[in-house]
Amino acid sequence: MELFGIFFAAFLINNILLIRFIALCSFFGVSTKIDTSVGMSFAVIFVMTISSAVSWIVYHFILSPFHLEFLRTAVFILTIAALVQLEELYLKKMIPVLYRAMGIYLPLITTNCAILAVAFLAIDYRLNFLQSMVYSIGVSSGYSLAIVLFSYIRERMALAPIPKWFQGYPIAFITAALMSLAFLGFTNMFGL
Amino acid sequence: MLILISILVLGILGFTFAALLALAADYFKIEEDPRVATIMAILPGANCGACGAGGCHDFANKVARGEIAVSGCVVGGAEVSKKIAQIMGEEGFEVHKKVAAVHCGAKESQRKKRANYSGIRTCMGANIIDGGGLLCSYGCLGYGDCFCVCPFNAITMKEGLPLIDPEKCTACGKCVAACPRKIISLIPYDFKVVVACSSHDTGANTRKICPVGCIACKICEREVPRVFKVADNLAVMDYSKTGINCDPAIEKCPTKCIVKV
Numbered sequence: 001m002e003l004f005g006i007f008f009a010a011f012l013i014n015n016i017l018l019i020r021f022i023a024l025c026s027f028f029g030v031s032t033k034i035d036t037s038v039g040m041s042f043a044v045i046f047v048m049t050i051s052s053a054v055s056w057i058v059y060h061f062i063l064s065p066f067h068l069e070f071l072r073t074a075v076f077i078l079t080i081a082a083l084v085q086l087e088e089l090y091l092k093k094m095i096p097v098l099y100r101a102m103g104i105y106l107p108l109i110t111t112n113c114a115i116l117a118v119a120f121l122a123i124d125y126r127l128n129f130l131q132s133m134v135y136s137i138g139v140s141s142g143y144s145l146a147i148v149l150f151s152y153i154r155e156r157m158a159l160a161p162i163p164k165w166f167q168g169y170p171i172a173f174i175t176a177a178l179m180s181l182a183f184l185g186f187t188n189m190f191g192l
Numbered sequence: 193m194l195i196l197i198s199i200l201v202l203g204i205l206g207f208t209f210a211a212l213l214a215l216a217a218d219y220f221k222i223e224e225d226p227r228v229a230t231i232m233a234i235l236p237g238a239n240c241g242a243c244g245a246g247g248c249h250d251f252a253n254k255v256a257r258g259e260i261a262v263s264g265c266v267v268g269g270a271e272v273s274k275k276i277a278q279i280m281g282e283e284g285f286e287v288h289k290k291v292a293a294v295h296c297g298a299k300e301s302q303r304k305k306r307a308n309y310s311g312i313r314t315c316m317g318a319n320i321i322d323g324g325g326l327l328c329s330y331g332c333l334g335y336g337d338c339f340c341v342c343p344f345n346a347i348t349m350k351e352g353l354p355l356i357d358p359e360k361c362t363a364c365g366k367c368v369a370a371c372p373r374k375i376i377s378l379i380p381y382d383f384k385v386v387v388a389c390s391s392h393d394t395g396a397n398t399r400k401i402c403p404v405g406c407i408a409c410k411i412c413e414r415e416v417p418r419v420f421k422v423a424d425n426l427a428v429m430d431y432s433k434t435g436i437n438c439d440p441a442i443e444k445c446p447t448k449c450i451v452k453v
Contacts, residue, residue: 062205068198075205082209086216093220 003134006127010138013189016114017146018180023114027147028172030105032158037151041144043105045137047087048115051080052136055119056129076119084110114143150179225256227279234275235265240343242266242364255280266290266363289381290363292346292356293453296332296375297388297404300352303331304401319372327401330373330391338367338376358384358453379453380431385438387427389449394425399447406449412441420450 014020017027030040055076063069088106091099109115118139122132153175162171231252238248243264245251254260255276262280263273270289307325311317315337318324324333334352346360347367354367358381368376375390387406391398395407406427412420413427419436420427427450442450 058205062201066197066201067194068201071198071202074202078202078206078209082213085213089213089216089220093222 003131006131006134007138007141008189010135011142011145012183012186015142015146015183015186016117016139017143018176018183020117021180022117023112023143024176026108026112026114027150027176028169030108031147031151031154031172034148034151034155037147038144040105040108041140041147043109044112044114044143045140047084047106047109048118048136048140048143049133050087051083051115052118052122052132053129054083055079056122056132059119059123072120072123073116076116080115080119081110114139146179146183150176153179225253227256228252230279231255231276234268234272234279236267236272238267238343240267240364240366242366266365269362290378291358291361291381291453292363292365292367292376293379293386294332294338294354294356294376295386295388295390296330296353296373297449297451298328298331298353298402300334302403303328303334303352315370316372328391328393328398328405330375330393331389331402331405332375333373337370337372341366341370356453379429380434382434383429383431384452385429385442386451386453387429387449388451389426389447392424392426398425404447404449407447409446411444411446412450415440415444 010016016022017024026040030036058075058079059069059072063072063075068075084106088099091106118136121139122135125135127135154172157171157175166174228249229252232249235248235252241247243251243260243266245254245260245264251260251264255262255264262276262282265272265276304327305325306327307322309318309321309324311321313335315324315333315335318326318333318335323329324335326333332353334349336347336349336354338354339347339349343364343366344360344362346357346362347354348357349355354376356367363378365378368374368378373390379386388404389398389402389406391402391405393401393405395409398405398407406425408422408425408427410422413422416436416438418433419429419438420441421430422428438450442452
């Protein structure tokens with residue numbers, strides 16, 4: 001039940017895109033088409049889960065014993081960058097189908113702030129290893145939900161008669177704001 | 193002390209990751225045919241898919257493995273094919289450039305109609321709705337679907353007929369696929385002669401509805417028997433024969449449906 005609560009809190013209530021407004025660059029960048037946003041979603045789920053596991057281990061077994069918590073930003077960035085590189089190499093050789101499906105999105109994710117944010121948040125909430133895994137899966141699923149929904153709307157918007165001044169990013173931001181208002185309705189359903 | 197430890201921890205972490213990545217890069221290395229990269233460098237890189245492969249990289253891979261002919265890249269044309277042939281070690285390779293040609297010569301004013309079509313202004317739409325009211329069920333509809341898909345601006349619409357510029361045409365085949373009546377085909381560039389009709393109607397019927405249709409009179413077959421053949425009420429050309437003068441057939445054709453492009 002507790003894990004379920006953590007998952008839903010990350011998935012809906014504190015949705016990383018629509019409530020926390022983290023990783024907005026990719027939210028607006030790759031959401032113009034449904035298939036790119038689906039590819040990005042899977043890549044984020046994959047990378048976020050693994051990188052939050054590794055950064056949890058690094059924090060609790062390397063930084064904490066030496067009282068170097070203040071170094072976590074630098075260390076996490078280093079860890080995530082190296083990890084994404086490693087995953088790319090591994091996928092290219094072992095699972096070429098998956099690599100072709102999300103190939104270009106993997107290096108993009110190295111600079112995705114949501115990955116770093118989840119590593120930080122999992123530590124700030126003092127989650128244990130299992131909880132932090134569930135949390136990161138929840139966050140990445142929430143990311144996928146928001147970006148895929150948004151890309152459906154944006155594909156529709158591409159055909160809609162939008163006033164000249166609102167075309168492109170302005171209407172996209174307004175739409176995102178309305179979506180975020182809708183997601184605010186989930187507040188106080190669970191804790192965290 | 194704290195500074196020293198932090199430097200050490202960061203340094204060791206960085207070094208470990210670097211070593212790990214270097215090892216992984218070696219362990220997960222993929223052996224790639226070196227010819228693939230050189231072929232890739234020559235290709236136009238449009239990823240148009242006209243060769244039948246999924247993009248230029250896939251094409252280079254397949255050529256290196258011998259699954260596609262070196263002349264497969266239609267956009268690159270003769271020059272690219274020759275270079276690829278050199279890389280693949282195929283000597284004395286020659287390519288014949290192809291161009292798209294329209295097998296209909298009826299201008300807008302020459303088409304007889306039984307109804308006025310007022311639906312979506314595309315050939316695709318008109319073809320579904322009873323052939324756009326056209327009496328000829330084979331000829332050009334004239335809404336320019338081929339003109340719209342041509343990525344090289346080689347097609348212009350003139351009097352309701354597509355006019356293909358053989359110099360700009362790269363024979364990518366997009367217009368061939370876009371034409372709902374299938375009246376565009378690729379012919380050898382050197383030939384420059386085309387039967388501008390696709391009608392399989394009998395001669396009498398064709399004559400009733402079109403002034404420039406092929407009536408299957410077989411005069412061309414008599415004049416230049418090695419190239420022309422009338423089959424199923426339509427003259428067709430054998431483009432594998434080169435260097436044959438088709439002028440007598442062009443001159444004698446009673447409906448002038450054999451034309452130079």
